[in-house]
Amino acid sequence: NAGVTQTPKFQVLKTGQSMTLQCAQDMNHNSMYWYRQDPGMGLRLIYYSASEGTTDKGEVPNGYNVSRLNKREFSLRLESAAPSQTSVYFCASSEGQGLNEKLFFGSGTQLSVL
Amino acid sequence: AQSVTQLDSQVPVFEEAPVELRCNYSSSVSVYLFWYVQYPNQGLQLLLKYLSGSTLVESINGFEAEFNKSQTSFHLRKPSVHISDTAEYFCAVRGYGDDKIIFGKGTRLHILP
Secondary structure (H helix, E strand, O other): OEEEEEEEOOEOOOOOOOOEEEEEEEEOOOEEEEEEOOOOOEEEEEEEOOOOOOOEEEOOOOOOEEOOOOEEEEEEEEEOOHHHHHHEEEEEEEOOOOOOEEEEEEEOOEEEEO | OOOEEEEEEEEEEEEOOOOEEEEEOOOOOEEEEEEEEEOOOOOOEEEEEOOOOOOEEEEEOOOOOEEOOOOOOEEEEEEOOOOHHOOOEEEEEEEEEOOEEOOOEEEEEEEEE
């Protein structure tokens, strides 16, 4: 049982380049999330998806796009990377609302934009 | 919209001393509240949560948090900390009927020998 799998683990981009961060979960969760973690800023929500076929903006969506390809996969795309997007990115999925509510996190992607 | 304020970015405390990590939230609707912990070089994991019922919730490793609706707070406490509690602690909130989960900026707990 792999849980939440993110790829790649590390990436270095030049300003203006594009890339897609991949996330997949094997727990049959409906809700999936993308966060970025920066020192002193905590985790900030970029986008989330409450169910297959739906996506919504979070706190800091500018410069990002997402795709909920199916129930398992939720990708994050940077169309034109900027140095301000240097961060650690975490994907998470949720067991759902109720007594079992809990976020499961991937191991993160460390992205540097030069 | 919901928001979370963690007033202390760092908290130093001596081993075996008590600790309180503060969390205040803002919301126009009722909320669910969470504390997550990130140990050094690890991912985040759920420590405890308040969904409904008793306002005092506990974790398996001795932490507890109390939901105070009038003060819009969900402070995390432990009566006696151990060196293994060294970590960053994040408070999070979700509003009723919403799927969006918002985190605070985190509090680093430093355990002094």
